[in-house]
Amino acid sequence: MTQPRIAAFARLANGDVAPNRLITGQNTLLGRTIHGLAYDPTRDEIVVPNALADAVLVFRAAAAGSEHPLRVIQGPRTELVTPHAVSLDLQNREILVASLTGRRINVFRWDANGDAAPVRVIKGPKTELGHVVGLAVDPDRNLLAVANTREILIFNRRDDGDVAPRGRIAGPKTGIIDEPWQMEFYKGRIFLAASNHFHQNLYDGVTLRPEAKVVPDDPWLNPILGFMGIWNITDNGDVAPLAMIRGSFSGLIHPVGLALNPKDGEVYVSDSVRNGVLSFLVPQFFPQENPTSNPDGRQAK
Amino acid sequence: MIKKLAAACALGFVLLATLATLGRAAPQESKSSKPAPEDIPPIRMIADPYPAFNGIAVDAANGVVAMSDPNRKSLLLYDRARASQGGASRGEASLPMRQIVGPDTFLGMIAGIILDPRRQEIYTANNDIEDTVVVMPYGASGNVKPARVFSVPHQAWGLALSDVADQIAVTVEVQNTIVFYRRQVKGVEAPVRIIRGPDSGLADPHGIYWDESHNEIGVANHGNFRGVVKNTGGGCAPSFVVEDDAEAGESRPPSIRIFAAGAKDDVRPLRVIQGARTGLDWPMGIAYDPQHDAIVVANNGDSSILIFGRTSNGDVAPLGVIRGDRTGISHPMGIAVDAQNGEMWVSNWGDHSALAFASGARGNVAPKRIIRSAPAGMPTPGFGNPMALAYDSKRDELLVPN
Numbered sequence: 001m002t003q004p005r006i007a008a009f010a011r012l013a014n015g016d017v018a019p020n021r022l023i024t025g026q027n028t029l030l031g032r033t034i035h036g037l038a039y040d041p042t043r044d045e046i047v048v049p050n051a052l053a054d055a056v057l058v059f060r061a062a063a064a065g066s067e068h069p070l071r072v073i074q075g076p077r078t079e080l081v082t083p084h085a086v087s088l089d090l091q092n093r094e095i096l097v098a099s100l101t102g103r104r105i106n107v108f109r110w111d112a113n114g115d116a117a118p119v120r121v122i123k124g125p126k127t128e129l130g131h132v133v134g135l136a137v138d139p140d141r142n143l144l145a146v147a148n149t150r151e152i153l154i155f156n157r158r159d160d161g162d163v164a165p166r167g168r169i170a171g172p173k174t175g176i177i178d179e180p181w182q183m184e185f186y187k188g189r190i191f192l193a194a195s196n197h198f199h200q201n202l203y204d205g206v207t208l209r210p211e212a213k214v215v216p217d218d219p220w221l222n223p224i225l226g227f228m229g230i231w232n233i234t235d236n237g238d239v240a241p242l243a244m245i246r247g248s249f250s251g252l253i254h255p256v257g258l259a260l261n262p263k264d265g266e267v268y269v270s271d272s273v274r275n276g277v278l279s280f281l282v283p284q285f286f287p288q289e290n291p292t293s294n295p296d297g298r299q300a301k
Numbered sequence: 302m303i304k305k306l307a308a309a310c311a312l313g314f315v316l317l318a319t320l321a322t323l324g325r326a327a328p329q330e331s332k333s334s335k336p337a338p339e340d341i342p343p344i345r346m347i348a349d350p351y352p353a354f355n356g357i358a359v360d361a362a363n364g365v366v367a368m369s370d371p372n373r374k375s376l377l378l379y380d381r382a383r384a385s386q387g388g389a390s391r392g393e394a395s396l397p398m399r400q401i402v403g404p405d406t407f408l409g410m411i412a413g414i415i416l417d418p419r420r421q422e423i424y425t426a427n428n429d430i431e432d433t434v435v436v437m438p439y440g441a442s443g444n445v446k447p448a449r450v451f452s453v454p455h456q457a458w459g460l461a462l463s464d465v466a467d468q469i470a471v472t473v474e475v476q477n478t479i480v481f482y483r484r485q486v487k488g489v490e491a492p493v494r495i496i497r498g499p500d501s502g503l504a505d506p507h508g509i510y511w512d513e514s515h516n517e518i519g520v521a522n523h524g525n526f527r528g529v530v531k532n533t534g535g536g537c538a539p540s541f542v543v544e545d546d547a548e549a550g551e552s553r554p555p556s557i558r559i560f561a562a563g564a565k566d567d568v569r570p571l572r573v574i575q576g577a578r579t580g581l582d583w584p585m586g587i588a589y590d591p592q593h594d595a596i597v598v599a600n601n602g603d604s605s606i607l608i609f610g611r612t613s614n615g616d617v618a619p620l621g622v623i624r625g626d627r628t629g630i631s632h633p634m635g636i637a638v639d640a641q642n643g644e645m646w647v648s649n650w651g652d653h654s655a656l657a658f659a660s661g662a663r664g665n666v667a668p669k670r671i672i673r674s675a676p677a678g679m680p681t682p683g684f685g686n687p688m689a690l691a692y693d694s695k696r697d698e699l700l701v702p703n
Binding site for chain 1: 340341348371373433450452456473491497525526581602603634684686692700
C-alpha cells in the first residue's frame, strides 16, 4: 500500500471513484503493511494489523479521519512478530493473527487490549508454517485453514504450540503455486485468493544472502496467473478447486485481497497488478446447505 | 425493458457459472478463444485510470521535474517551466514530455525518486516485492528496459544521492535501516555500509535527503518500531530465519533524524526533531532547502508542508507551514527543492497533481504552477497495491487498506 490508510467505498461503486471516507493519519497508528483486515458485524468494529509496530488495532467501524483505535494489542506479552494479516472467529469471539517472519499464528480474545498474552500460539517446526497470510475458521467443525507458502494447511481450531497440521491441500491440481493470500470461510467452504506471484527475496533483513547472484524477474510478471479458488475445508491432498474465477475476462492477474458478501451473492477481489478492486456476482458460490456436514471433519459423500 | 434484459444477462452468467462448478478440474490455461466457464467477468471494478504521483524530483539544470506513479506503475517527466501550460491551470491534464511504462521497465509500486543531473539518470525505489531500485536514462520513453536495476532489502522507500561520497542511500521501512550502495551499483551487490540499531532511533523511515554542504543526511520516520532490532526477514518478505522472540513493538512519535553523512552502524543522530510541537504527522518526503537553510517536509497526515530550520532540534515548532484550501495540498507524498529557481515541488497522493510553490511561501497560499495527471476534479481511489479487503455488511461498504 502506498499511503497508510483504510478507505471505505460504497459496495456499488464502479470505475474511477473516491472513497466515502478514510481512516488515516498519525493518530490511527496504522502502518503501510496490511495484508488482511476484518470487519466484525457483531461489535461493528474493524480489526487491522500493523506489521511495522508489532500491533493489532481495533477501530470502531464508522471511524473516519485521524481517529485513534479503540484498542491496541501491542507489547512483549503479545508475542507478536511482524503481524501482517488478521481474521476473526466470530462464533468463538477470537482474533487470529498471521505472522510471516515469526512463522506463527497468535490467537487473542476479541476484547484483548494492551500488552495482552495470546490465548494460543501455533508455532514450531512441526507446524510447517512459513509464509502465512490468510486464516479461516470453521467453528462448526473446529477447524482452522491457513494459506501457507504454497498450500493450504488445516489445523484443529484449538491447536496450540508445536503441532503438525491435520490436513493439507497442495499439489498441481490445486493450481496454488506461490504465496496464497487472503482467505475467507463460508459454510464449509474455503475461499482463497491464490495470487501466484513469484516472490524471491535476496536479503535476510539487510544482509545479502550468499547465494544471491542475479536480480529476480518482476514477481508480478509471473506468467502463471492467479485465481480465486474454493475448496471444502475437509478437502485433503492434491485437490482441484471446487469452483474458481480465473482468466482474461475475469480481469484477475495476481489477486490478493478477498471479501465475501453471501447476502448479495458477491465476491470482492483486489489485484495488485490492476491496482483495482473487482466485484463478481456469483450466488452459486454460496450454497444454502452446508456441503460438508460431518462433525468429525471428514468430507461428506 | 433494459433492466429486464440486464437481469436476464446476469442470470445467464449465473447459470453458466453454476454449470462450471458442477465438475472439478485443475486450473489449467484454456487453449480456446472461447472464455472458459470459470472466466467470469466482473460486474464492477474500482480503479484509477490516471497516473497517481508518489515521489517527485526536480532538475533545474536540465529543466525537468519527474514523478513516480505507483498506480499505473510508470515514471513521468515534465518540462519544469512549462508545467502550467497546456491547460493545467484551467484544470486540464498536463502533457508529460515522456512516460516510462510497461512490463520491461521493472516499475512496480514505486515510491521515492531522485534525479542525477550530471549523468541524466532517474532512480526510483520499488517498495513492494520487486525489492529493487530501477535506474532509467532521462531519454527513456515507453516500455524500455532500465539502464540498471539493483536489489535492495524489502520495503525500500526513500532515496538520496551524493556525488561527493559517490553513494546512494536507501531507507528500508520494516528493517528501520538506511542502506548505502556505491553510486554505480548494478545487479546484486552488498551495501557498503548501513545505519541501524537502537541508538539510531530509526522507526519506519521514509524520505531522506543528503545535504552535501553540511555533510549531513536527514530522515523522516513514521514511528512504527518493531521493538527489538533484528536483522532478519520482515514485512511480506519470506525469511529462512524464524524470529522466535517477541519484539515488543512500539508506536513512537514521528521524527526527523539528522545523521552525519558518513555515519554507519548503530549511531546516534546529531539532532532529532520530535514531539507534539513539531506538528509532524506521517512525514513522507523530505528535502533540504539551501536557499533558506531549511528542512522541508511533506506532512502526509494533515495535508501540509512543514518547514524547519536545518539546525532545529528537539520538540520545536516549525518555522513555517503551508496549509489550507488555497494551497491545493492533499495528502502529499513527495517534496523536492529547486534552489536555482527558488521553488519547491510537492506531489499529492490525494489528488492527481503536483504543485510548485515559491520556496519562501508560507500559510494558505496558492501554488505558482500545477502539473495534473488527470483533469481537475477527477476522483482518486488512491490504491497502491491493495493487498487485503473486508466487507462491512452494516454500511454496505468495501474496506480497502491502501
